[in-house]
Amino acid sequence: MIKENRVYCNSCGREIRTGIGSRMEDYFHMEKTWGYFSRKDGMLQKADICEDCMDRWMREFKISPEYPERTEIFEC
Secondary structure, eight states, rough: OOETEEOOOTTOOOOOOOOOSSOOOEEEEEEEEOOOTTTHHHHHHHEEEEEHHHHHHHHSSOOOOOOOOOOOOOOO
């Protein structure tokens, strides 16, 4: 969640440090517009999740996420 040019984790509420410096953090940003046949038809939802909350969330998955091997980091 972005509030006053700062990013906060939607799960724990902690500020995620995104500015330039040695304590920068990365985070998971999700954005979903729900389509037809969902209970949220047409609704847009956005959230930002810190790495600690993301790790906790993923441990709850019944089917573990995939971790394909990568040799380079890039953004599309």
